[in-house]
Amino acid sequence: MGTTANKQSLTIGLIPGDGIGVEVIPAAKEAILALGSDVPRPEFVDLVAGFECFTRHGTALPDETVRVLEEECDCAIFGAVSSPSRKVVGYSSPIVDLRKRLDLYANVRPVTSVATDPNQKPDVDLVVVRENTECLYVKQEELKYTENGKEARATRLITERASRRIGQMAFDIAKGRPRKHVTIIHKSNVLSVTDGLFRETVREIPTLAQFTGKYDDVEIAEQIVDSAVYRYLFREPQIYDVMVAPNLYGDILSDAAAALVGSLGLVPSVNAGDKFIMGEPVHGSAPDILGLNIANPLASIRSAALMLRFLGYVKGADRIDRAVDDVVREGVVLTPDLGGKGKTTEVVEAVLKKI
Amino acid sequence: MGTTANKQSLTIGLIPGDGIGVEVIPAAKEAILALGSDVPRPEFVDLVAGFECFTRHGTALPDETVRVLEEECDCAIFGAVSSPSRKVVGYSSPIVDLRKRLDLYANVRPVTSVATDPNQKPDVDLVVVRENTECLYVKQEELKYTENGKEARATRLITERASRRIGQMAFDIAKGRPRKHVTIIHKSNVLSVTDGLFRETVREIPTLAQFTGKYDDVEIAEQIVDSAVYRYLFREPQIYDVMVAPNLYGDILSDAAAALVGSLGLVPSVNAGDKFIMGEPVHGSAPDILGLNIANPLASIRSAALMLRFLGYVKGADRIDRAVDDVVREGVVLTPDLGGKGKTTEVVEAVLKKI
Ligand SMILES: CC(C)[C@H](C(=O)O)[C@@H](O)C(=O)O
Ligand SMILES: CC(C)[C@H](C(=O)O)[C@@H](O)C(=O)O
Numbered sequence: 001m002g003t004t005a006n007k008q009s010l011t012i013g014l015i016p017g018d019g020i021g022v023e024v025i026p027a028a029k030e031a032i033l034a035l036g037s038d039v040p041r042p043e044f045v046d047l048v049a050g051f052e053c054f055t056r057h058g059t060a061l062p063d064e065t066v067r068v069l070e071e072e073c074d075c076a077i078f079g080a081v082s083s084p085s086r087k088v089v090g091y092s093s094p095i096v097d098l099r100k101r102l103d104l105y106a107n108v109r110p111v112t113s114v115a116t117d118p119n120q121k122p123d124v125d126l127v128v129v130r131e132n133t134e135c136l137y138v139k140q141e142e143l144k145y146t147e148n149g150k151e152a153r154a155t156r157l158i159t160e161r162a163s164r165r166i167g168q169m170a171f172d173i174a175k176g177r178p179r180k181h182v183t184i185i186h187k188s189n190v191l192s193v194t195d196g197l198f199r200e201t202v203r204e205i206p207t208l209a210q211f212t213g214k215y216d217d218v219e220i221a222e223q224i225v226d227s228a229v230y231r232y233l234f235r236e237p238q239i240y241d242v243m244v245a246p247n248l249y250g251d252i253l254s255d256a257a258a259a260l261v262g263s264l265g266l267v268p269s270v271n272a273g274d275k276f277i278m279g280e281p282v283h284g285s286a287p288d289i290l291g292l293n294i295a296n297p298l299a300s301i302r303s304a305a306l307m308l309r310f311l312g313y314v315k316g317a318d319r320i321d322r323a324v325d326d327v328v329r330e331g332v333v334l335t336p337d338l339g340g341k342g343k344t345t346e347v348v349e350a351v352l353k354k355i
Numbered sequence: 356m357g358t359t360a361n362k363q364s365l366t367i368g369l370i371p372g373d374g375i376g377v378e379v380i381p382a383a384k385e386a387i388l389a390l391g392s393d394v395p396r397p398e399f400v401d402l403v404a405g406f407e408c409f410t411r412h413g414t415a416l417p418d419e420t421v422r423v424l425e426e427e428c429d430c431a432i433f434g435a436v437s438s439p440s441r442k443v444v445g446y447s448s449p450i451v452d453l454r455k456r457l458d459l460y461a462n463v464r465p466v467t468s469v470a471t472d473p474n475q476k477p478d479v480d481l482v483v484v485r486e487n488t489e490c491l492y493v494k495q496e497e498l499k500y501t502e503n504g505k506e507a508r509a510t511r512l513i514t515e516r517a518s519r520r521i522g523q524m525a526f527d528i529a530k531g532r533p534r535k536h537v538t539i540i541h542k543s544n545v546l547s548v549t550d551g552l553f554r555e556t557v558r559e560i561p562t563l564a565q566f567t568g569k570y571d572d573v574e575i576a577e578q579i580v581d582s583a584v585y586r587y588l589f590r591e592p593q594i595y596d597v598m599v600a601p602n603l604y605g606d607i608l609s610d611a612a613a614a615l616v617g618s619l620g621l622v623p624s625v626n627a628g629d630k631f632i633m634g635e636p637v638h639g640s641a642p643d644i645l646g647l648n649i650a651n652p653l654a655s656i657r658s659a660a661l662m663l664r665f666l667g668y669v670k671g672a673d674r675i676d677r678a679v680d681d682v683v684r685e686g687v688v689l690t691p692d693l694g695g696k697g698k699t700t701e702v703v704e705a706v707l708k709k710i
Contacts, residue, residue, distance in 0.1 A: 083544035083579070087551050093544055136511060141548035149515035150556075152549040156491060156511055160504035187603075189438035189448055193496035194507040196442050201505075224438070226610040227639060233588065234614030248542075252607055255581040259589035284582060 013076035019285025021079020027297035130250025265296025279303035368431035374640025376434020382652035485605025620651025634658035
């Protein structure tokens with residue numbers, strides 16, 4: 001993180017993907033362009049991936065896309081992908097593959113509501129830190145034919161190494177926040193070995209860092225995933241600050257979290273590794289609203305800001321976030337998911353004006 | 356189901372377990388007793404299981420408990436269990452084990468809000484039908500020590516046989532409801548083999564029954580688990596009627612569903628097999644409120660009703676459910692989780708009066 005902070009120019013890969021990805025990624029681009037000298041001169045590279053790419057080129061993630069990201073880009077923004085509605089031989093989710101190939105081991109998803117009064121704290125202000133490379137996402141599956149019919153097995157992998165680095169990311173993020181509180185999400189009442197390893201490894205982090213005292217001021221709590229969903233969604237979102245979770249729980253938790261802030265169309269993320277950062281709105285490709293110019297561009301715009309923040313361009317990130325907050329707070333130009341009648345392009349324009 | 360409908364007496368195992376299980380299970384017993392001749396003469400057998408049982412007897416589920424359930428009981432009601440906060444050698448969740456040992460393959464969790472006007476339909480009225488014996492709950496886990504540290508693996512098992520029988524249960528339940536609609540919950544965009552098998556097997560059910568036309572009037576839809584949580588929790592719970600899900604998704608979904616109806620303290624379930632039915636409130640053992648006489652007894656009471664309904668005692672079940680609905684609707688005597696100031700015992704009394 002912050003490694004590109006002295007560069008003259010910033011090369012940003014844009015991977016709109018499918019569906020409304022194509023409508024919202026340009027918004028992220030324009031927001032960055034509007035920052036002027038608060039970021040190094042941005043250069044954009046258009047890249048392909050997704051289900052449409054698969055139907056055309058036989059692969060959902062062309063090697064060329066990965067190569068350009070690795071060799072030519074400083075960072076990237078990914079839109080969304082559609083999934084085939086039936087099993088399609090050879091198809092594999094490009095976002096899952098990209099996270100692994102670029103070793104983007106953390107999916108950081110801040111869930112923040114917008115306070116009515118700009119001087120007040122938001123009601124909901126938490127960050128889901130999702131492990132991004134293992135758990136059931138290793139996609140090691142096998143099918144057997146037995147006397148009793150078909151039997152399928154998948155492997156759920158949890159390693160100490162991946163749990164430690166995601167835990168460290170969670171502690172680092174918590175350290176930079178006022179509450180400095182980490183909740184470990186697990187299901188070790190059932191998965192005592194795998195989730196047990198995740199839980200113990202994350203719990204150990206402050207002890208391992210005890211000579212530096214680095215995490216001494218960070219509080220740790222833990223919660224079983226099902227009761228976390230119930231408590232956090234509904235009863236006491238304010239008990240959470242940073243939630244760290246294995247891959248699948250993090251996936252479900254962050255969609256659930258969207259319910260807290262009014263719309264998935266507001267929730268940004270970055271996929272972060274030690275060498276590369278890729279912004280990604282949490283929402284999907286929403287083919288049902290494609291072409292209507294009503295997709296909410298704010299999750300994409302916020303993802304651009306979050307990416308810049310991770311790269312060390314805090315001032316630029318702040319300017320974008322404040323502009324988005326203002327537009328939401330005013331409530332004049334909003335897309336239908338937020339109860340408005342605005343068009344995607346109108347919301348983008350409103351944000352650009354404020355930046 | 357309905358197999359005990361001609362009996363003279365009904366032997367009901369009571370397994371309060373830990374924490375507030377001990378406070379709410381007596382409420383279920385009293386509700387059944389209040390039905391008089393609408394059920395065969397009930398006989399109750401007190402049985403032990405849980406974490407406290409483990410610390411005393413070295414096992415969380417004594418063989419004797421299982422034997423009595425199998426040989427002497429017609430049905431049972433289970434309270435809740437506490438989980439150890441660290442890994443404890445030899446401990447295994449008794450509820451997970453009991454579901455497997457009695458082959459209670461379906462966990463049926465109706466999530467229903469109470470309409471303000473008794474003649475109106477409730478806002479939320481759906482049933483989560485959760486597979487109860489496999490998925491990650493097979494608890495096949497292993498730990499390896501490697502050069503890079505510890506690596507843990509768990510097996511996620513999905514079989515055609517278990518998917519078919521849970522699917523059939525979901526279709527049977529849907530057939531008995533006005534909307535007759537089943538939504539398959541899966542994540543086959545990532546788990547194409549295991550969740551692919553679940554999805555295809557459930558989808559096939561109407562086709563397999565086509566000569567009888569049994570399920571011709573049931574509609575099928577499907578949804579990816581993360582977007583199901585988002586859509587159903589928050590935006591459009593009314594799009595769902597019966598949701599059928601593999602074990603872990605069903606676990607998380609039903610806790611999330613509780614958010615829709617105001618409190619987990621209202622949500623009942625039954626664990627159902629072809630030969631045995633066991634009621635179980637969806638909430639946990641809540642040790643933090645133990646002994647305060649404020650645990651909500653309604654989930655347990657509703658679980659007793661649901662158990663009776665599955666056994667064929669519809670009239671008795673209806674009487675209990677109507678009494679609970681009336682108490683919630685009146686809103687005079689409610690526990691704190693529902694915003695009231697009532698005690699557990701006062702709520703029980705109010706319900707008993709109405710039965
Ligand atoms: C599209 C899908 C594979 C993906 C995931 O499960 O990670 C999505 O739900 C997400 O959250 O980014
Ligand atoms: C206690 C726990 C093992 C259990 C489960 O995960 O099934 C509980 O959450 C439930 O939903 O009944």
